[in-house]
Amino acid sequence: xxxxxxxxxxxxxxxxxxxxxxxxxxxxxxxxxxxxxxxxxxxxxxxxxxxxxxxxxxxxxxxxxxxxxxxxxxxxxxxxxxxxxxxxxxxxxxxxxxxxxxxxxxxxxxxx
Amino acid sequence: xxxxxxxxxxxxxxxxxxxxxxxxxxxxxxxxxxxxxxxxxxxxxxxxxxxxxxxxxxxxxxxxxxxxxxxxxxxxxxxxxxxxxxxxxxxxxxxxxxxxxxxxxxxxxxxxxx
Numbered sequence: 001x002x003x004x005x006x007x008x009x010x011x012x013x014x015x016x017x018x019x020x021x022x023x024x025x026x027x028x029x030x031x032x033x034x035x036x037x038x039x040x041x042x043x044x045x046x047x048x049x050x051x052x053x054x055x056x057x058x059x060x061x062x063x064x065x066x067x068x069x070x071x072x073x074x075x076x077x078x079x080x081x082x083x084x085x086x087x088x089x090x091x092x093x094x095x096x097x098x099x100x101x102x103x104x105x106x107x108x109x110x111x112x
Numbered sequence: 113x114x115x116x117x118x119x120x121x122x123x124x125x126x127x128x129x130x131x132x133x134x135x136x137x138x139x140x141x142x143x144x145x146x147x148x149x150x151x152x153x154x155x156x157x158x159x160x161x162x163x164x165x166x167x168x169x170x171x172x173x174x175x176x177x178x179x180x181x182x183x184x185x186x187x188x189x190x191x192x193x194x195x196x197x198x199x200x201x202x203x204x205x206x207x208x209x210x211x212x213x214x215x216x217x218x219x220x221x222x223x224x225x226x
Contacts, residue, residue: 006154032213043116043203043217044155051212089154098143098213099168102154 002027004092006103014111019080021106023090024072030092033066033073034100039086047088048075077108085110114138116218118204124224125194132190133221137206144187145215146179148172149201155217158202161187162209194225 003026013019025033034049050057050064050073057064061080066073077084087107091100117136125131137144143162147155158177159169163184173179176194181187191198201222205215 034214036217043219046214046216049214091154093213095213097168098207098215099145099157099160099170100147100155100213100215101157105152105154 002030002092002101004090004101004103006090006106008106009104010107010109012109012111013080015080015082017080019075019077019084019108019110021075021088021090021108022072023074023092023103024070025092025101026071027092027094028068028071029094029097031094032092033064034091035062035064035075036089036091036102037086038089038105044089080110082110082112084108116204116206116216118202118218118221120221121219122222122224124226126226127194127196129194130190130192131194131223132188133202133204133223134186134188135204135206135218136186137204138208138216141206141208141216142184143207143209143215144181145205145207146187146189147203147205147217149203149220150199155203158189191223194223196225199223199225 031052036044038044063076090103145160146158149155161181201220203220204218207215
């Protein structure tokens with residue numbers, strides 16, 4: 001089955017700086033890669049996703065890049081703000097097997 | 113609120129008791145998923161339905177666990193003879209087969225087994 005690894009497990013950045021979180025996956029059939037943000041005690045919220053037919057997707061301060069050959073994808077947050085502090089999870093799945101396999105999460109702390 | 117809802121939000125039970133959780137998906141979504149999340153970990157897939165059909169079950173779902181979605185709308189997850197290791201957050205998510213695989217999560221039910 002699919003295995004998703006996520007790094008780092010914790011990340012602290014100064015407000016205004018950029019943050020990068022990286023994930024690798026094992027199943028070359030995976031073609032859908034969402035990112036979720038989870039604040040303490042709250043539900044995971046989908047913040048951005050990418051499909052394997054594109055290499056990069058951007059939504060305001062958030063971008064995701066995908067390298068299918070290397071089987072890794074990354075979340076980039078620019079101009080970080082205190083409200084970006086949360087745990088971020090990457091996940092992978094493929095059409096025909098819609099269950100998401102999640103990474104272990106990255107606790108992002110934005111230092112004011 | 114038109115998002116995914118779950119009930120109850122918290123459940124405390126004694127070991128050996130049975131518990132049942134309910135999930136109401138986004139109304140136009142035909143797919144419904146159950147995940148379990150323990151502290152410091154990502155959600156782990158348990159099972160999923162397309163309409164009323166249960167299409168996949170994880171090996172994590174022992175025979176003490178059963179899930180139903182009788183009319184293709186809400187779903188229930190029952191745990192029989194609960195064990196302390198069942199303590200976790202049980203998350204429900206829904207998606208539309210017509211809209212890709214964007215899954216939207218409910219607030220979860222936190223189960224504590226004493």
